[in-house]
Amino acid sequence: MLRAGLVGVTGYTGMEISRILASHPSMRLTAATSRQDAGKRLDAVYPFLQGLPGADVTLIEPDARALAEVCDVVFLAVPHGVAMEMGADLYDAGVKVVDLSADFRLRDAEVYEAWYKPHTRREYLSHAVYGLPEIYGGQIRQARLVANPGCYPTASILGLYPALRGGIVRTDDIIIDAKSGTTGAGRKAVVSSLYCEVADSFRPYNIGGRHRHTPEIEQELSVAAGSAVTVSFNPHLLPISRGILATIYTKLNSALSQADVQAMYEDFWKDCPWVRVMPADRLPETRNVRGTMFCDIAVTVDQRTGRLIITSAIDNLCRGASGQAVANANLMFALPVETGLNFAPLVP
Numbered sequence: 186m187l188r189a190g191l192v193g194v195t196g197y198t199g200m201e202i203s204r205i206l207a208s209h210p211s212m213r214l215t216a217a218t219s220r221q222d223a224g225k226r227l228d229a230v231y232p233f234l235q236g237l238p239g240a241d242v243t244l245i246e247p248d249a250r251a252l253a254e255v256c257d258v259v260f261l262a263v264p265h266g267v268a269m270e271m272g273a274d275l276y277d278a279g280v281k282v283v284d285l286s287a288d289f290r291l292r293d294a295e296v297y298e299a300w301y302k303p304h305t306r307r308e309y310l311s312h313a314v315y316g317l318p319e320i321y322g323g324q325i326r327q328a329r330l331v332a333n334p335g336c337y338p339t340a341s342i343l344g345l346y347p348a349l350r351g352g353i354v355r356t357d358d359i360i361i362d363a364k365s366g367t368t369g370a371g372r373k374a375v376v377s378s379l380y381c382e383v384a385d386s387f388r389p390y391n392i393g394g395r396h397r398h399t400p401e402i403e404q405e406l407s408v409a410a411g412s413a414v415t416v417s418f419n420p421h422l423l424p425i426s427r428g429i430l431a432t433i434y435t436k437l438n439s440a441l442s443q444a445d446v447q448a449m450y451e452d453f454w455k456d457c458p459w460v461r462v463m464p465a466d467r468l469p470e471t472r473n474v475r476g477t478m479f480c481d482i483a484v485t486v487d488q489r490t491g492r493l494i495i496t497s498a499i500d501n502l503c504r505g506a507s508g509q510a511v512a513n514a515n516l517m518f519a520l521p522v523e524t525g526l527n528f529a530p531l532v533p
Contacts, residue, residue: 186213187258189214189257189260191262192263193261194217195230196262199262203231205503205508205511207240209511209524210524211518211524214227215255220246253280258517259280259283260507261285265288270305281328281517283517284330288304289330292310297400300397314331316331317343317509318509318512319460325517331513334405336365336501337365337369337505338398338402339504340431344433345409348446348495349406353439353446355436360435361402363418363421363432365421366423366471367424367425369501396419399418428471429471430498431497436491436492437492441486442486443465443485446486458523459504463482468483468496469483469496473532476500476502477504478500481497481498508526
């Protein structure tokens with residue numbers, strides 16, 4: 186049984202990792218950290234885990250050396266800037282690391298610093314593998330440090346990858362109109378995320394190229410296209426707890442039929458069971474991926490405007506964060522990627 190550690194257990198991503206590992210057949214939570222709840226059992230913090238494997242873990246203060254002694258892999262569910270230090274220390278101690286922050290996602294330290302803060306562990310960026318299993322599975326299997334993708338980037342990249350790899354859309358005219366549930370904002374209590382502030386409303390935020398996921402999306406889409414890709418990424422907050430729906434507007438390079446693009450997408454993702462290409466008469470819904478690793482994608486050719494509209498839906502906490510982190514850990518230890526992760530959607 187693989188021994189897993191979790192730094193930052195009290196956020197939503199830490200909560201979701203705890204839930205997933207409680208039923209994982211080959212990995213158990215053996216150590217978890219929280220500064221504010223150190224000394225408590227995990228099931229005292231999360232009563233829903235009572236009686237499940239890992240629930241009796243006593244939370245400790247974050248300490249890389251102590252974690253390295255009892256863990257084979259450590260998940261970092263901590264803020265940007267904090268993860269780079271802990272991740273580097275764990276890496277040096279010989280522990281495999283899956284980082285859920287942005288600290289190792291951007292390959293160019295200058296780009297990271299333009300969007301986040303000074304990077305104090307630049308030398309580790311070359312060791313990190315971007316953790317999108319469908320695209321980088323082979324590299325993840327050899328990695329000791331995996332940068333878990335962001336939630337918006339996961340939905341956007343999976344949606345756009347076949348079109349850009351196939352060269353069927355322009356690289357300078359892409360609009361990503363994405364919506365997320367409130368758990369994407371984290372568990373910290375802030376007025377703008379309170380129920381009465383979110384319910385019965387719908388609002389954009391950080392639009393016009395201001396959201397920090399923009400360079401991550403552009404980095405990976407540029408790899409797909411083989412040339413620089415610029416996107417207009419505009420996120421919105423939905424009055425739901427979890428889920429992301431991205432509507433992506435692109436311009437076709439040449440006239441293609443609905444059947445042409447449908448066949449192309451189905452062929453591209455045919456060996457990736459978590460990416461479900463919708464039939465031509467269906468569109469994704471967040472409820473159909475809730476609590477799962479699925480990414481549901483639909484392609485719609487607008488013949489009148491020459492646009493390809495791509496819709497992509499994921500669960501932001503599972504596929505967009507914690508479940509994907511566990512999938513990466515599975516690969517790092519030569520387990521089937523789907524181990525412990527084949528969940529049916531939580532419907533209704």
